[in-house]
Amino acid sequence: MAAATSMAAALAATLPAPQAAPAPSAPTYEAIPASMAKVIDIEAEISITSVQLDAMVVSKIIKHAKEAPGSSAHGLLLGLDLDGTLEVSNSFPLPHHSNDDDDKSTKGVARYQGSMLRSLKDVQADDSVIGFYQGMTLGSFFNQTLVDSQAIHQEKLRHGGVVIVHDISQTARGNASFRAFRLTRPFLNAYKKNNFSTASLIDHRLTFSTILEEVPLKIRTNALLSAFLGSLSEAAPPSTAQSNPALATSSAAIPPSYSRLNLGTGNTARNLELVVEALDNYKTEEGNLAYLQRQIAREKAKADAAVAKRKDENATRIAAGLAPLPDEDVSRQFKIPPEPSRLDSMLLLGRIDAYGKSLEETASTGLVKMYAAKANVGN
Amino acid sequence: MPLGPPSSAVFIQNAAPGFTSTPGRTPTSVTVHPVALFSILDHYLRRTDAQERVIGTLLGTRSDNGEVEVRSSFAVLHSETEEQVAVDMEYHRTMYDLHHKVNSKEVIVGWYSTGSNLNTYSALIQNFYSQETAPHQAIHLALNTGVEEGQKAGVQAYVGSPVGVTPKPENCVFVPIPCELRFNDAERSGLDLLTSNLSNAANGSFTNPSSDLELLERSLVSVSEMLDRVLAYVQSVLSGEVKGDAAIGRYLMDALGPSTEDLEKGGFNSHLQDTLTVSYLANLVRSQAEVSARLALVKVS
Numbered sequence: 001m002a003a004a005t006s007m008a009a010a011l012a013a014t015l016p017a018p019q020a021a022p023a024p025s026a027p028t029y030e031a032i033p034a035s036m037a038k039v040i041d042i043e044a045e046i047s048i049t050s051v052q053l054d055a056m057v058v059s060k061i062i063k064h065a066k067e068a069p070g071s072s073a074h075g076l077l078l079g080l081d082l083d084g085t086l087e088v089s090n091s092f093p094l095p096h097h098s099n100d101d102d103d104k105s106t107k108g109v110a111r112y113q114g115s116m117l118r119s120l121k122d123v124q125a126d127d128s129v130i131g132f133y134q135g136m137t138l139g140s141f142f143n144q145t146l147v148d149s150q151a152i153h154q155e156k157l158r159h160g161g162v163v164i165v166h167d168i169s170q171t172a173r174g175n176a177s178f179r180a181f182r183l184t185r186p187f188l189n190a191y192k193k194n195n196f197s198t199a200s201l202i203d204h205r206l207t208f209s210t211i212l213e214e215v216p217l218k219i220r221t222n223a224l225l226s227a228f229l230g231s232l233s234e235a236a237p238p239s240t241a242q243s244n245p246a247l248a249t250s251s252a253a254i255p256p257s258y259s260r261l262n263l264g265t266g267n268t269a270r271n272l273e274l275v276v277e278a279l280d281n282y283k284t285e286e287g288n289l290a291y292l293q294r295q296i297a298r299e300k301a302k303a304d305a306a307v308a309k310r311k312d313e314n315a316t317r318i319a320a321g322l323a324p325l326p327d328e329d330v331s332r333q334f335k336i337p338p339e340p341s342r343l344d345s346m347l348l349l350g351r352i353d354a355y356g357k358s359l360e361e362t363a364s365t366g367l368v369k370m371y372a373a374k375a376n377v378g379n
Numbered sequence: 380m381p382l383g384p385p386s387s388a389v390f391i392q393n394a395a396p397g398f399t400s401t402p403g404r405t406p407t408s409v410t411v412h413p414v415a416l417f418s419i420l421d422h423y424l425r426r427t428d429a430q431e432r433v434i435g436t437l438l439g440t441r442s443d444n445g446e447v448e449v450r451s452s453f454a455v456l457h458s459e460t461e462e463q464v465a466v467d468m469e470y471h472r473t474m475y476d477l478h479h480k481v482n483s484k485e486v487i488v489g490w491y492s493t494g495s496n497l498n499t500y501s502a503l504i505q506n507f508y509s510q511e512t513a514p515h516q517a518i519h520l521a522l523n524t525g526v527e528e529g530q531k532a533g534v535q536a537y538v539g540s541p542v543g544v545t546p547k548p549e550n551c552v553f554v555p556i557p558c559e560l561r562f563n564d565a566e567r568s569g570l571d572l573l574t575s576n577l578s579n580a581a582n583g584s585f586t587n588p589s590s591d592l593e594l595l596e597r598s599l600v601s602v603s604e605m606l607d608r609v610l611a612y613v614q615s616v617l618s619g620e621v622k623g624d625a626a627i628g629r630y631l632m633d634a635l636g637p638s639t640e641d642l643e644k645g646g647f648n649s650h651l652q653d654t655l656t657v658s659y660l661a662n663l664v665r666s667q668a669e670v671s672a673r674l675a676l677v678k679v680s
C-alpha cells in the first residue's frame with residue numbers, strides 16, 4: 001500500500017496541474033481517480049510545504065521587474081496547489097499606480113485584475129490567484145505594502161497564498177534570485193489585532209526575522225520548454241568536415257556567460273548609501289518612538305500624581321468626618337495616549353539587516369574573486 | 380545568435396516599399412526576448428485537443444533601422460475549420476488594452492503561430508494583423524515546437540507582401556527575415572538559472588541555488604574546462620597533429636594577453652582593505668540590528 005501511495009504521488013508530480021485537479025468551482029464534479037484521491041484536497045487541508053515556479057513565470061517576473069520604475073514591480077501569481085506544493089504556472093503584472101487618487105486606482109486595479117483573469121481563463125490558463133510577486137533591490141523587501149497585501153491575501157486566499165520576491169540587483173549580477181515567503185502566525189495574530197505595542201511584541205515574540213517565514217522554492221521547466229531550451233543552448237553541429245572538439249565554436253543561441261567572473265563590485269557604494277539611509281530612517285523612527293514614550297510616561301506621572309493628591313484629600317476629609325470624594329473621575333481627566341506601533345521600526349530594522357546581508361555577500365564574494373586573481377598573478 | 384536550424388535561405392529584402400501602401404519602414408530583422416518564446420510554448424501546451432496550432436499577438440517596439448524587437452506576447456482565441464478561420468478580435472483588443480496599461484511602450488508588432496506551415500489562413504490572419512499594425516507592416520513568427528517528428532525546434536520570422544495582379548487578402552507571400560534571440564543582463568541570468576540544470580534535472584524541477592559563491596564556482600569550473608580544451612588544441616598543434624589556424628592563434632593571444640599588473644602595484648592591498656572594511660561594517664550593522672530588535676522585547680523591570 002505504501003508503495004502504491006508513493007507511486008500515486010510520483011504520478012501526481014509528473015502530471016500537469018490543470019488536468020489533475022478539477023476546478024473546485026465547477027458545478028459538476030468529476031470523479032477523482034483513486035490514485036489521486038490522496039493528493040487532491042478540495043477543503044485545502046494539506047498545508048503548503050514548497051512552492052514551484054514555472055519557467056515562464058521566472059522570465060515574466062524578471063522582465064517586469066526590469067522594466068518597472070525603481071523596485072515597484074508588483075503582480076499576481078496564478079496557479080494551483082497539489083499535494084503540498086504550490087504550483088505557480090502563470091503571472092501577470094499589475095499596473096503601477098501612483099498615489100494621486102487612491103480610491104480610483106484601487107478600483108481600476110480591481111477591474112484590471114478581473115478582466116485579466118477572465119481573459120486568461122478563455123485561453124485555458126490557470127485563473128486562480130495564489131499570491132503576488134514583488135521586485136526588490138539589494139535584498140530589502142520589507143515594507144508596509146508587502147505586509148499589508150500579504151495579510152489580506154493570507155485571509156482570503158486558499159492556503160493563504162505566498163509572496164515571491166525577486167532581487168533585481170542580484171539578478172543583474174548574474175544570480176537570478178527568487179524567494180518565497182509567507183507571514184508567520186504570531187505576526188498575523190498581532191496584525192489582526194492591529195497591536196504592535198511592546199507588550200504585544202513580547203507576547204508574540206516578534207522581531208523582524210519572525211515576520212516572514214521562507215517557503216522552499218523550486219523552479220520547474222516543463223518538458224517542452226526544456227527541450228526547446230536544450231536545442232537552443234546546445235552548439236550547432238560543426239559544418240566543416242574537420243570536427244576537432246577543440247575547434248567547435250559555440251554558435252548556440254545561448255552562449256555561456258561569464259558576467260559572474262567580473263571583479264568589479266559595482267553597486268557596493270549604492271548599497272552602503274542605502275544602509276546609511278535606512279539607519280537614518282531608523283534613528284528618526286526611534287526618536288519618534290522615544291518621544292511618544294516620554295509623553296506617555298509624563299501623562300502617566302501626572303495622572304498618578306492627581307490620583308495620589310485626591311487620595312490625600314480624601315484621607316484628610318475622612319479624618320475631618322466628611323464623605324470621601326470619588327476618585328475615578330480624576331484618572332479619567334487625563335488622556336494617556338495609546339502606545340505607539342512598533343511595526344515601522346521593526347520593518348526598518350529588517351531592511352537594515354537585509355541591506356547589511358547583501359553588502360556582506362558582495363564583500364565576501366569580492367574577496368574570493370580578488371584572491372583568485374591574486375593567486376593567478378603570483379604564479 | 381540565430382534562433383533555429385541553420386538554413387541556406389537568403390533573406391530577400393523587399394527594398395522597394397512602393398508596392399505596398401504602408402509608409403512605415405519594412406521590418407528588416409526581428410529580435411525575440413525569451414519571455415515571448417516561453418509564453419508561446421506555454422500557450423501551445425495549454426491548447427485544446429481540437430486545436431492544431433495556436434496563435435497570438437506579439438508586442439514590442441520598432442526601431443528606426445527596421446529592427447523589430449518582440450518583448451512579450453499573449454494568446455488569442457481562434458478557430459480554424461475546413462471552411463473558415465476566425466480570430467476573436469474583441470479578445471485581442473481587450474488583452475492589448477490590459478497589456479497597454481502596464482507597459483505603454485509596447486505596441487502590436489505582429490502575430491505568432493506554432494507549427495511551420497503557412498497556408499491561406501495564415502495569409503488571412505496576416506492581413507488582419509496588418510490592419511492592426513498599420514501604417515507599419517506586421518511580422519509573423521512561426522515557432523516550431525519540435526514536437527512532431529523530423530522537425531527541429533526553431534523560430535522563423537516573416538513579413539507578408541501581397542502577390543497577384545489584384546491584391547487579395549488571401550494571397551500573400553511570406554518573405555523570411557532574420558530572427559534572433561535577444562536578452563539583457565537580467566534575462567540572461569534568468570536563462571542561466573533555467574538552462575544550468577537542464578542536464579541533471581530528470582523530472583524538470585530543481586531547487587533555486589542562491590549563493591553567489593556556488594555560481595562563481597560553476598563559472599570557474601567551466602572556464603577551467605575551456606582552458607583545458609585550448610591547451611589540448613595548442614599541444615596538438617605543437618606536436619604537429621593538427622594544422623594551426625592563425626586566426627585562432629591571434630584570438631588566443633588577445634584573450635590571454637591582458638596582464639593584471641596594476642593589481643600588483645599596491646592596488647590589491649588597498650582594495651583588500653576596502654573590501655574587508657565593508658565586510659566588517661556589514662556584519663556590525665547586522666549584529667546591531669539584531670541586538671536592537673531583541674532589546675525591544677526586553678521588559679523594563
